[in-house]
Amino acid sequence: MTEQICFDGRVAVITGAGNGLGRDYALEIARRGGAVLVNDLGGSGAGEGASQSAADAVVDEIRATGGKAVANHDSVATRQGGEAIIAAAVEAFGKVDICISNAGFLRNARFEDIDDAKLDAIIDVHLKGAFYVAQPAYRVMRKHGYGRFVFTGSASAMFGHAWQANYAAAKGGLMGLSHIVAIEGSAYGIKSNLLMPTAQSRLMAEMNDGFMEIPEFARSVLEADYSAVQDRLLPAFNTPLALYLASEQCRSTHGIFSANGGRYAEVLIHATEGWISPAGAEAPSVEDVAAHFEEIGDPATLHRPLTVYDEFTAVAAAARKRDAAP
Numbered sequence: 449m450t451e452q453i454c455f456d457g458r459v460a461v462i463t464g465a466g467n468g469l470g471r472d473y474a475l476e477i478a479r480r481g482g483a484v485l486v487n488d489l490g491g492s493g494a495g496e497g498a499s500q501s502a503a504d505a506v507v508d509e510i511r512a513t514g515g516k517a518v519a520n521h522d523s524v525a526t527r528q529g530g531e532a533i534i535a536a537a538v539e540a541f542g543k544v545d546i547c548i549s550n551a552g553f554l555r556n557a558r559f560e561d562i563d564d565a566k567l568d569a570i571i572d573v574h575l576k577g578a579f580y581v582a583q584p585a586y587r588v589m590r591k592h593g594y595g596r597f598v599f600t601g602s603a604s605a606m607f608g609h610a611w612q613a614n615y616a617a618a619k620g621g622l623m624g625l626s627h628i629v630a631i632e633g634s635a636y637g638i639k640s641n642l643l644m645p646t647a648q649s650r651l652m653a654e655m656n657d658g659f660m661e662i663p664e665f666a667r668s669v670l671e672a673d674y675s676a677v678q679d680r681l682l683p684a685f686n687t688p689l690a691l692y693l694a695s696e697q698c699r700s701t702h703g704i705f706s707a708n709g710g711r712y713a714e715v716l717i718h719a720t721e722g723w724i725s726p727a728g729a730e731a732p733s734v735e736d737v738a739a740h741f742e743e744i745g746d747p748a749t750l751h752r753p754l755t756v757y758d759e760f761t762a763v764a765a766a767a768r769k770r771d772a773a774p
């Protein structure tokens with residue numbers, strides 16, 4: 449039988465936990481015994497304004513059922529904000545075991561129309577915001593020899609979605625951040641994974657205007673396949689995977705996972721074996737690359753480099769294979 453997953457004695461920081469996905473994670477971690485710092489700036493779905501009520505309401509809900517929670521209303525989007533969030537968790541509960549970077553909003557537009565106001569705000573909240581909170585959290589976790597990071601990525605970045613060049617650029621950056629935290633943190637009991645969630649929320653509502661303009665090929669998908677899973681696009685369908693990744697039992701680090709309509713999947717990055725140029729110090733020509741382009745992209749030779757070091761191992765193996773060939 450699968451062991452019960454509980455968070456007794458654990459302290460979780462969840463950013464953007466006043467609504468949507470983060471709220472559901474906070475309620476469920478608290479229900480399973482964890483102490484939660486509920487962070488939320490409380491602005492609109494487009495990231496305007498601020499209010500204490502979103503975080504406070506979630507804290508009230510947790511405390512009403514006997515759980516442990518404190519509210520924090522700092523923005524993740526500044527270094528001081530990130531430090532204040534982690535300091536508040538340490539002050540209230542003495543440590544940080546779990547950091548779920550989840551805060552964010554959307555400012556969708558066509559690629560050619562994304563100005564600095566739309567670019568900077570999105571990079572600041574999603575990419576820098578996750579960095580600013582994770583860094584002080586990592587220092588605390590390292591001291592205690594234990595930690596779980598769940599960074600919130602997006603299928604938009606991993607697979608592509610129209611009108612979200614700013615958002616996909618920021619969310620794609622989080623994949624790199626999670627990988628490095630996983631590698632460096634492995635010496636200190638710290639695991640880090642990226643979760644790509646899907647749920648109807650304020651954030652989804654913010655996208656609806658964009659859907660009206662979506663390219664024809666995507667419209668037919670939305671009309672057929674999207675509506676087939678629509679009633680399962682709830683925060684609660686994402687929480688089991690988020691909480692597994694945040695748990696002591698989590699077996700993964702350096703991973704990328706998707707939760708979508710009750711389907712849970714791992715997203716794996718692979719490289720082809722590729723083409724290795726002739727031995728020696730002479731670089732190949734552009735024409736050489738053009739001539740071998742199919743081999744470079746041959747999906748029959750996939751392997752999975754887990755680190756940049758694995759890539760050197762694969763290159764050395766390809767060179768040995770070339771040199772051994774008759």
Ligand code: NAD
Nearest residue numbers: 464467468469489490491523524550551552646647649651
């Ligand atoms: P949501 O709007 O319901 O919740 C996001 C919360 O973040 C809000 O309560 C908001 O006040 C808070 N927030 C915004 N800026 C903040 C800041 N500077 N500091 C602190 N808090 C701030 O949205 P959601 O759908 O629950 O999204 C949660 C996360 O999941 C986001 O990172 C989003 O990009 C990501 N995501 C969502 C979906 C989806 O389908 N809903 C898909 C992929 C990724």
